[in-house]
Amino acid sequence: MKLKRNERVGALIKILSDHPNEIFTLSYFTNRFNAAKSTISEDIVVAKKMMEDLSLGKIETIAGAAGGVKYIPFTSRENNRVVLEDICKKLAESNRIVPGTFLYMADIIYNPALVRKMGEIFASQFIGETVDYVVTVETKGIPIALMTANALNVPLIILRRDSKVTEGSTVSINYVSGSTGKIQTMSISKRAIKNGANVIIIDDFMKAGGTAKGMIDMMKEFEANVKGIGVMIATSEPESKLVDQYIPLLILQNVDEKKGRILVYPNENLV
Amino acid sequence: MKLKRNERVGALIKILSDHPNEIFTLSYFTNRFNAAKSTISEDIVVAKKMMEDLSLGKIETIAGAAGGVKYIPFTSRENNRVVLEDICKKLAESNRIVPGTFLYMADIIYNPALVRKMGEIFASQFIGETVDYVVTVETKGIPIALMTANALNVPLIILRRDSKVTEGSTVSINYVSGSTGKIQTMSISKRAIKNGANVIIIDDFMKAGGTAKGMIDMMKEFEANVKGIGVMIATSEPESKLVDQYIPLLILQNVDEKKGRILVYPNENLV
Numbered sequence A, B: 001m002k003l004k005r006n007e008r009v010g011a012l013i014k015i016l017s018d019h020p021n022e023i024f025t026l027s028y029f030t031n032r033f034n035a036a037k038s039t040i041s042e043d044i045v046v047a048k049k050m051m052e053d054l055s056l057g058k059i060e061t062i063a064g065a066a067g068g069v070k071y072i073p074f075t076s077r078e079n080n081r082v083v084l085e086d087i088c089k090k091l092a093e094s095n096r097i098v099p100g101t102f103l104y105m106a107d108i109i110y111n112p113a114l115v116r117k118m119g120e121i122f123a124s125q126f127i128g129e130t131v132d133y134v135v136t137v138e139t140k141g142i143p144i145a146l147m148t149a150n151a152l153n154v155p156l157i158i159l160r161r162d163s164k165v166t167e168g169s170t171v172s173i174n175y176v177s178g179s180t181g182k183i184q185t186m187s188i189s190k191r192a193i194k195n196g197a198n199v200i201i202i203d204d205f206m207k208a209g210g211t212a213k214g215m216i217d218m219m220k221e222f223e224a225n226v227k228g229i230g231v232m233i234a235t236s237e238p239e240s241k242l243v244d245q246y247i248p249l250l251i252l253q254n255v256d257e258k259k260g261r262i263l264v265y266p267n268e269n270l271v
Helices: A005-018 A025-032 A035-054 A077-091 A113-124 A140-151 A211-221 B005-018 B026-034 B037-053 B077-091 B113-124 B142-152 B208-220
Strands: A058-062 A068-072 A131-139 A156-158 A169-178 A182-190 A198-206 A225-235 A247-256 A259-267 B060-062 B068-074 B133-137 B156-159 B169-178 B183-189 B198-206 B225-235 B249-254 B261-266
Touching: A005 A025, A005 A035, A005 A068, A005 B005, A005 B037, A025 A035, A025 A068, A025 A211, A035 A058, A035 B005, A068 A156, A077 A113, A077 A247, A077 A259, A113 A140, A113 B142, A131 A140, A131 A211, A140 A156, A140 A198, A140 B060, A140 B113, A140 B142, A156 A182, A169 A211, A182 A211, A198 A211, A211 A225, B005 B026, B005 B037, B005 B068, B026 B037, B026 B068, B037 B060, B077 B113, B077 B249, B077 B261, B113 B142, B113 B249, B133 B142, B133 B208, B142 B198, B156 B183, B183 B208, B198 B208, B208 B225
Parallel strands: A131 A156, A131 A198, A198 A225, A225 A247, B133 B156, B133 B198, B198 B225, B225 B249
Antiparallel strands: A058 A068, A169 A182, A247 A259, B060 B068, B169 B183, B249 B261
């Protein structure tokens, strides 16, 4: 089947954006579209320019023997503002407050469209970095972490709260929750992480940073380099967390149970 | 900015496929692309035909006041065969067997590219059905369930093994694991599911079906209609499960620890 340019451009964009950060050779497209290399190269130029003009992400060509073309999900500050302000608006609904001044968030953190966008924002912060794994701890951070891993095209690692028989030999550590002072355990199969890997840590919520600190300690067991930490929401208090560098999407400043007021705003470095 | 047809077709496909099962009005595209309705309609015809010709999914136009155009991830049998045989090949590696004849699967079930494809296969089985939620139980099924929810553009519901303080009032049930006979608990916030909803249940593994049965029982608490059950792997034994209707992607026939042989094959109704 011979395709027209507009069909080839559409198909190329579909295939690339279904596989973020995966390199496709030009030969893949010459075979699949039954077209010459020079034709495909022109298609890529068209696709690349359009994607940038409309802020739909980046298409990058890689030269050399291992070369080809790939799609990089990249979110602009303007896009981040729209996404994060929308989430803030949802989070500020007073009926989210549950006893103990916690916020009910399951409808947000388990909403595929929202977590996909959050994952793309996180992935955009690590463009150009080598990342081998995205690491999270069960349960609530998993969807955001998975979508970050999807955008970066790397495996997700889920640390468990207990060690399961189906994991084979495991590494376990104890850590202290920064906010409650309670000792907790996390564990992971020994074979889950290659030694010396580059990882980023993603979680849904950070108060004192004890869980993030626990994940960093766990990564030390694998001599992994933590290249960054991303959390959906960080509380503004305590200001001093147990970890130094982290990227919150949103800052939760106050939950006033009596007045039913929730004060949350986007991280201004992202918007 | 005035776009050319090949740019418009590319952008239209990118926007639609980034938002599976979400209806976009024609006005959305006339505004965003600065083009006439008739022009956009022609673009849609081009995109629709190309997507079908290349088996890249479906683009559907919806007539009427709430009408517009949407992308439906649809996987062909041929595509399913390639995806599922690839996963079988990975699963058959003898070093996956961990003591107790369990299989180590974290590298597969937490691989975003693989779970995305599995999610699209599940979603393809429910095209035309009304689905309000995808339901799973923590932890291992979450990535596949999330990608299924993403393809269907519906919220994910995660049943917890214990009840967390941040969830507000919860509903808990006890269920009996069909394979071990052990009593277990699952719980979910009362506000997570609207009464009378249509749900599909997704999990990573089914042996006797006790967990799936537990999820069905939980859904009864919300008067929900279970429209289907999808599991990544079902064991061939016991043949009689605690649930009647379920769609496995793969059948695990045998794990021979001594010989290091794992016999697993795709569900032949899907390929």
